[in-house]
Amino acid sequence: MTLDVTPVEPRGFLRDPKRLAVRVVITLAVGALLLALPHIYPRFRVEGQFNVIITYAIAALGLNLLTGYNGQISVGHGAFFGVGAYTTAILVGDHGWPHFATLAVAAALTFVLGVLVGLPALRIQGLYLALVTLALAAAFPLVVTRFSSVTGGTQGMRVSRFRAPDWTGLKDYQWKYYVLLAVAVVAFVLVRNLVKSRVGRAIIATRDNETAAQVLGVDLSRYKVLTFGISATLAGVAGALSVFNEPFVNAEKYNINLSITLLVAVVVGGAATIFGPAWGAFFVVMIPTWLPNRYPQLSPVLFGGSLIVLMILAPGGFLGLVRQASGWVRRRSGRRSSAGPSPGEGHDALASA
């Protein structure tokens, strides 16, 4: 009793060579730009902004999987980021591990922690889950201070720098940038594959209607807990990488602000879009640098204000806006040539990929 099947044409952009070409060109251009950045910009930009954006993007990618795609709110991902950061700092600083080896430990540790938080999260939802994860974020600096013999507490601890190997001929900050970028690319590709698979559909279905998802065979607990674990892992890896970039940790770096910043990055970039977290990370790092800094006390207010304006203009986040605009342009050009793809069928190259 199988569904018999007639072969079908390729779908979406593959059917349309012009759009495929546009996509390839955009991908190549973005790739070239990303590779060129650390040679165009000075060290303080790369280290202080671009590398930070990359680590936030990876963490927000994980948070987006959980909150955007699976509907489980976490206001505590800064804690997983912090656990990753301290894992690398302690292993490199106190035990002389090579930087790369610590990534695996940070990933494993935060996966287990994510699962441990995900289990009770099965029983709590919405605002309650937000509160519980918020408590996690609030507790993390306290835990770090409590164990200051290992962590360095509020004083923090300094770690040996992550140096570029000689064969690369790169300066340290450039090498760090490429390493972080490479991890980010891998992370985004893996999450993209996941979201576009049967597992990704089950994750979204669970968000949209748990009862129906379960009736269709989705094991809700398994999917929700594993999503939590993987989401935490990405935040943990991002935290570990942040120590590659800036070899210093202290209790206050991973406070509630960081958790909220990550959530803001998800929403501003476009929740439940693949590249939204990257754009969101870009905005949360860059907007404060664009604001006038004559009155530093005002900058949190200005930052908050600009977020409010952004969300009013683009309730679906930045990529929601891009998608809307590209749909509009396509309909316009479609009407003129009356040969464009039908509305709703197209996805923007960057928005949907």
Added chain:
Amino acid sequence: MALLEVEDVTVRFGGLVGLDQLSFAVDEGEICALIGPNGAGKTTFFNVVSRIYPPTQGRITFAGHDLLRTPGHRITDIGVTRTFQNLALFPGLSVLDNVMVGAHSRSRGGFLASAVRLPPMPAQERRLRAQAIALLDLLDLAALADRPAAGLPYGTLKRIELARAIAAEPKLLMLDEPASGLTHSEVAELGELIRRLRDRFELTVVLVEHHMNMVMSISEKIVVMDFGRKIAEGLPAEVAADPAVIEAYLGTTS
């Protein structure tokens, strides 16, 4: 041969009785209608079979399985699926993806295999996609494949849910008021469609529906419920002539 056997199933909601010692059987390949006035317990019965409500007593056997020992996410594995009285689509997914979720239980691959696209995954994905498109085509929904499963006419959404249920390749398909929100001629068409689907996919159908014309024309057997109890069972003609049924429907107290 009976595919589904319901024995003495009772559901209580606090003091209220949702199902009261309900017993009946559905034969393989049959279209069995489950009718009764509002609040009779029809949807409650579906919720028991799909393991959403635990019954306080009773036994349900499906194709040799003790259904009440099967966890909710495994009922599709043994061949049971349903639609919902009030739509239960996934609005964040496209129409096509909704139907592909229907095939969840007959596809394989976990987080890791999906993230790295292990060799069997892309092929499976292509096959599921092609099957889902074929199914959408069969239900005249192919043009909507890439649209989000929201903001479409009610009847269309109901049909998408039907496609999603069939994508699970069930043995037993339970339909909860599939004709609600349809126009007169659409109801007749839907009746025909359900028959065709039954034949083509060798389904057994339990149909909850208030449209009596459709019920009478396509069902081979009717079970009538009132206040959680079975008050009649039989061929359409028998049931239509049953005084208890007429009373339940017309509310006459004689």
